Amino acid sequence: MILSQIEAAAERIAGHAVRTPLLNAPLLDRIAGRRVFVKAECLQKTGSFKYRGARSAVSALEPELRKKGVIAFSSGNHAQGVACASAEMGAPAVIVMPSDAPRLKIDNTKAYGAEVILYDRETEDRDAIGAELAETRGLSLIKPFDNEMVIAGQGTTGLEIAQQAAEADVEASSVLVCCGGGGLTSGIALALAGVAPNLKVRPVEPQGFDDVTRSLAVGAPQTNNRMGGSICDAILTPSPGKLTFPILKAHCGPGLIVSDDEALRAMALALRYLKIVLEPGGAVALASALFHDHGTDDIIAVATGGNADAAMIEKALASMDETS
């Protein structure tokens, strides 16, 4: 993949995706001991960066194919992104979701007008369900990260970060990105390698789901042992993607790992000082920026999603009561 694909995606999504702000709060900087800038993708349409890749991919389809419709597998944020982008462009959307996905994410996906098909993770074969639907209806599959148009769409976040970092006089910095399959992380890394090589991407993952960190350390794709057991549902993936891993390997620094408790405390501090709602999986990069040793350099954290329900927000607020 090349930079011009990201630039082309930026043109296709312009006027549709939100140019999210790069937020900063002086009192949060004090806690971190450095300037922390937060690219607030929770403010993106549908509450996560996933809308960028979805709009990029749906808009790149031939009109004939788009009319037939699209299909996606997702436990939540990709589902909402595809459902919203498809509805905007008049493409029917079928979203195959695990029946234990967060209620808020299932409800929202339906509300965007998508046909939601629930399956049981334990007993049913998601890919078989999807393959049959795709074939009988002629639907185009929009993969969550191993799709060039999706990676290009997510990479538009990187183009904005480069501009906004320059405006904020950030000269050299780590750019921490919450990482699941690596679509966003690889897209941003590719964009920054092209337009702002002073900004170096580092993936951030939840404890126990550090496949990308281990893969980067040994130079070959590694797999997680489990697929559940963290509150960071948005970024639990078995292993880095076939398309994303080579990009990550070429352009990223070492991975970082945070605990669920650190993610909750970062959520609480984001509510308090940045006035934004993050979901746990969208808060791991900020958690590393706040709680890990990164020296005194400026740091940029991408806050990837905000689709937390009331119970999760309350849990985050409670984590602060105990520690502050």
Next chain:
Amino acid sequence: MILSQIEAAAERIAGHAVRTPLLNAPLLDRIAGRRVFVKAECLQKTGSFKYRGARSAVSALEPELRKKGVIAFSSGNHAQGVACASAEMGAPAVIVMPSDAPRLKIDNTKAYGAEVILYDRETEDRDAIGAELAETRGLSLIKPFDNEMVIAGQGTTGLEIAQQAAEADVEASSVLVCCGGGGLTSGIALALAGVAPNLKVRPVEPQGFDDVTRSLAVGAPQTNNRMGGSICDAILTPSPGKLTFPILKAHCGPGLIVSDDEALRAMALALRYLKIVLEPGGAVALASALFHDHGTDDIIAVATGGNADAAMIEKALASMDETS
């Protein structure tokens, strides 16, 4: 006051104040039955629009005066705005706050480096305390709304709304603004009258504190009977300002009134769909946009502040549990 004062303020605060986004959520539009755009000033530095006016006023002082320092009276958001802007510009700041102001707001004001002097609303004379300090130390008083440089700073919000509304293809619309003394409301109204007369400002107030609504209805300044008893602490003022009222009268439509419960529900919906934290006084405009009859036209609501503590956020979330 004239438009060029607002444009001059925009130049002074450029690169310091956040150009906050105009947010929109398709699922929230469905609840409202119209497109609702939210100017998210909760994402402004210090968590409210007050930073704009403070930076505008402090930066407009003669350097000699600035060096001596500034003084402000405020229960919270103006306090934080003045404290932060003064710290950035090397001006000592004394903030006189009522001892019953929200803890979070007192703590933050101190954290920006200001000298905070607490007084008892019942037994002490705020103005006397302030006058003596101002005289002995040569401090410049930054009033919260009856100050041309402050109104000009708040008015920069209106210049941004005009641009962002045009980008979002909003042609004619009401612009609802949470209104206390009217600094922000008059600043936005003046800006829009100059650059986007298709956008008409309407002040929004909490029940029982509708001095501006009544003042506009009768054409002369009216006073509230009480100064406490609403959760909307940020916008409880006794009457419209001497400078602000003539501007409000010249440029605003009729006022609107919302209940505390509507403000709480708007906070909850903002958390859920816009991923932003609002305080009750910062949510009344959105509450009117969502829950009042405004026909099917597009509407713009200014979300003026987000300095809510954990208990208030939990209260807002609980209000949704009961109604949704």
